[in-house]
Amino acid sequence: QLQLQESGSGLVKPSQTLSLTCAVSGDSISSGSYSWTWIRQPPGKGLEWIGFIYHSGTTYYNPSLKSRVTISVDRSKNQFSLKLTSVTAADTAVYYCARENDYSWFDPWGQGTLVTVSS
């Protein structure tokens, strides 16, 4: 059964870079033609798609974040990563990783990790 687990720094200072990793277990990140996604949710608010990376390495980002986001894959570690530069308090959120299912919808999701931007 595919499982995803986010990890990374829970506290980031303003103007610094947020870095998170999503460890994949139960399947190879290189199998199939799925995309691997990052989504975030500010406390008490709705969901925002950040971007995803396809098995081919092609990436797509939310235009509102594109200038600050990088998503990459490390096949040797069976994980993928998110980097968000120049963070502000508005980037405080629970960050989720997810994979597309066979019908191109987000399923499953990781449990999420809270990242707080504060000095």
Added chain:
Amino acid sequence: EIVLTQSPVTLSLSPGERATLSCRASQSVSSYLAWYQQKPGQAPRLLIYDASNRATGIPARFSGSGSGTDFTLTISSLEPEDFAVYYCQQRFNWPPLTFGGGTKVEIK
């Protein structure tokens, strides 16, 4: 960017009642719409995809309908575990993929 507007924001109902949630798109998304359920402290869970197909393991009391710009999620008879927040999401026109603002189904 396609904007998804969910209504109502909050729905107060009792167990056993029928819940009807709406998601309206700012332009047609054909049938490329999904519904997710989120409980406090948990990640969202896929309920319905392609507007009307139940995801694996989702009970038959959940159903989805609609196409184009107007979509509905119906819970035929609310169980205690169904009180949660529900989000719709489109993947017809992207980037960006977009979500609705959510509907909270609370116990009356």
